[in-house]
Amino acid sequence: MKRQPNIVVIVAFIATLALGSLIGRHVDQLRRAEAFYRWILAAAANERLFAEENPDYKDKELYDSVSSVAESRLPELALDTKVDQPGRKLSRLGRLAGEPDYADEIWNLARGNDLVQQRQSFLDYARGRKLQLAKDIQYAEAQAGGVNVFNLFFGFRKVAATFVWIQVDRYWHQGMLYRMIPMMRTCVYLDPNFVDAYLLGAWHLAYNATAKMPDTPQALRKWDAKHEACVGEKERYYYLAVDFLRNGIQHNPYNYQLYFDLGFSVYKQKLKDYVNAVKYLSLAVQQYHQVWVPRQLYICEELNGQYEEALAGWQDYIQRYPGTQSALDTAPRFILRNKALIYEKEMRKAREAAKAAADPQEAEKLRAAAEDFKQKALQVWDEMKEPFSEYRKSRLQAQEMAEAGRYMEAVGILEKARWEDPADFDDAADLIIEIKLAGNLPLSVSEKKAVLRKQEGETCPGMPGK
């Protein structure tokens, strides 16, 4: 009689163990699906932003297969003209993965039955180290086994990454930059979600490493096919920062700071590449972001000549953050500024159209329209009363004079204006050269050098077609 309860308890014990095992298997499936989901996000970020392909890895092949299934399973999303490059068709998955609102849909797809085969291929490839974008996938790594750096820490990789970072910091203070770079890479390899490491690492590369370096002369630069740019020693550090941040974006596609630093700190501030600055800042504002992010986007749009977008952005900013210092003070100034710049743009268009017009009446009409736009622009510049508006007024005046053949006076106005508004010194200097060349006036030594630099252009050894 006593044995029976024993058997019942033993059966119950075995049953619970079996149930625990079954639940464990389900958890394993979810963890594998999670690893797959995070790889999909990284691969989609790569498709959407970088379009990098490495033939040594299987990422592209697997992503294409996942994407073809996703095409019929995910909802359609309108094209984002700020980010989606014209002429390159993005997959539906690539577009949706950039939107945090669709994270659930992608997760459901990643763990569902539609992608069973692809999920298995993902695990096989990850075990065989054939996926470039799955380096952080610790579950797959654990299954791949072997004594590697991750196993040594018994799962405390994040702590290890933090201590590696302390060492990076120490090297920075000791001025050992050459030691910092591999350590920074180790750090983010240990913890790919260590966003601050990406941000600070890129800052060290783009700013601190290059602080005392002169710009590399164009003739000494070499063509970098990966970044499609002429790169010297100093510029190489900028692109190392770009790559470091891109790596961060692939692993943390929903973090605005990485997009912001890539767009603002590197592309805008260092490379003066406003097209890419607008692209990454547009992505930053799509994520959860801080209030200063859109402001930088609108400034970059203005620098990129997208005055209409910048104007609309600032108007939206006032609606969105009413009562803030920037909405009360900064935004109205930029609204006026962009309005005037739009008038100037329209004025130039009308003048060019007038020059090209065959019909004299039509040409006269266009000239009148141009004059109207000019007056409107001047009205706004008068209203603003700040160094930039005064400079723009002088610029307009100088252009008028140059068109009337009064080159010396035009140069004189610009000479005065550029010293009164040093922020626009370079713009004024370029215009002075243009006017002097048009009027056959003698150039100064520095202006001659600038002309030579321009003639040399952006070419460098190794550049295709040069």
Next chain:
Amino acid sequence: MKAVVDYIRGPWCIAIYTWREGMRKKTLVGFLILSLLVIFGSNFMSSFLDPSSETDMELKLIKDICVTAIAIFGMLITVFISASVVPAEMDNKVIYTVLSKPVRRGQYLLGKFLGVQLIILINLALMGSLFFLALYARQHVLPTLLLWSIFLTYFSFLIVSAFTFAVSCASTSSVLPTIAGLFIYLTGTLTEYLNDVFTRSGQSGAFIDKLVGYMAWCLYNVLPNLARYDLKTQIVDRAVNDPPTDALIPWLVLMALVYALSGFLMAYIIFRRKEL
């Protein structure tokens, strides 16, 4: 209902006195003080960093060190307390007094197990609240993800605790169950290797190679895999509504409860036939 209340009353009293007794243990208090010192000290780790950098690096340092400190010291507390509650009572003969009362062995075990869980929970709450305060003092935002991390940490301790408790029921001293508990933790953390052994087995074609592979596969499926609770370290840095996190947490909790029940049943099987 009355029967359930009557059945639970005895174990509850045992749980309370186990908790009181446990909190007086010098080893546990030592571990707790050490862990609190590490958590408190993590605030000063930032002195190693560049004070001019305006980043959240300090915050990450605090998070990583505190989560790890809670995991290590919490696990030590769990193992030591689970391994010692029953053998200590056998050693000082208190168990005979308790079992001479109208308390069944199952009730006694349940009481002891609940007492162990109370001790673990209170220690975890103390460590967690200091961590919570450290983070709140830095961020001025309630670190809700931390609560999820501590919640999951407890469930990984629950599994280790249940199986260590089962081993302790077979022993008269707490040394063997303590070693066993640490071994359970290490095995649980490295269970993934068993799957790796299975994946690589059979390459030589030898029977023994295949056999080892199948054994590894069986063990991999049966043993609780504590590496699944790695989420507790990742969750602190992830977004609040990270979809995989939402899907994983309920299953991890359920798995811990089922394995804990299994460990408790194992303890019961061992203890009910034990000659006292």
